[in-house]
Amino acid sequence: MKxxxxxxxxxxxxxxxxxxxxxxxxxxxxxxxxNQRVNVFDAIGQMQGLIHKDYRTIHNAKVTGGMGEIIYDQxxxxxxxxxxxxxxxxxxxxxxxxxxxxxxxxxxxGPGADAHLDRTGESHWMLFxxxxxxxxxxxxxxxxxxxxxxxxxxxxxxxxCDYWTANLRANIPFMFSVSAxxxxxxxxxxxxxxxxxxxxxxxxxAWEGDYELGSFTTAELTPLVDYTYYMRFRxxxxxxxxxxxxxDITFAAASVTIPN
Numbered sequence: 001m002k003x004x005x006x007x008x009x010x011x012x013x014x015x016x017x018x019x020x021x022x023x024x025x026x027x028x029x030x031x032x033x034x035n036q037r038v039n040v041f042d043a044i045g046q047m048q049g050l051i052h053k054d055y056r057t058i059h060n061a062k063v064t065g066g067m068g069e070i071i072y073d074q075x076x077x078x079x080x081x082x083x084x085x086x087x088x089x090x091x092x093x094x095x096x097x098x099x100x101x102x103x104x105x106x107x108x109x110g111p112g113a114d115a116h117l118d119r120t121g122e123s124h125w126m127l128f129x130x131x132x133x134x135x136x137x138x139x140x141x142x143x144x145x146x147x148x149x150x151x152x153x154x155x156x157x158x159x160x161c162d163y164w165t166a167n168l169r170a171n172i173p174f175m176f177s178v179s180a181x182x183x184x185x186x187x188x189x190x191x192x193x194x195x196x197x198x199x200x201x202x203x204x205x206a207w208e209g210d211y212e213l214g215s216f217t218t219a220e221l222t223p224l225v226d227y228t229y230y231m232r233f234r235x236x237x238x239x240x241x242x243x244x245x246x247x248d249i250t251f252a253a254a255s256v257t258i259p260n
Contacts (some may be wrong), residue, residue, distance in 0.1 A: 099164035133159035157234040179215035183247035
């Protein structure tokens, strides 16, 4: 019952206020003073503040000026940073050797790198035998075995059983060399003979020189150029004690200078 009374009283008050709002019992515009107060506050809220150089916190800064002073054109702009670049290309040296049905390839990459292929323990030979390489004269021309002894005082040689090819490439200045030990008689190490070599670049029919190994070294070779050398070998036959002789031969390439 008490709740019903409270609800009823609220409805009566609401209806009374609605009637006062719709019919002004005092005459005139009842809400004018209220509206005036509201408009005054609106005007204050919309007032513009002052802009003057006196109102600043950093006294040395220019903080006032016309729009023409602070509006700038938009245009093309650039920024850049330049730094050093460096690439370390490792040096390499490559030798490919072909001959007497054998093939060998060695390559070294990087400073101080070595690649040494020792095949002396294998059945890979540079064979000097009259039945395989034949007998040649001082001009490397083949001599008929059946008549060679009828030419007195002629210097004759036994040629190796194959020509040899070296393919070389590098990205540094380098040289190619061929070196051989003296061949020693298997029954008497006091009896020795030397290997003789001719060598030609690119063309196996344009032979140059007649080198007694020892060692032979080319002139300095150009980086990034592929080189091919053809070689042929012989040992003296005239005036040489019969029997077997043994030694070894080394084909090598080496850099001329060490790049920085």
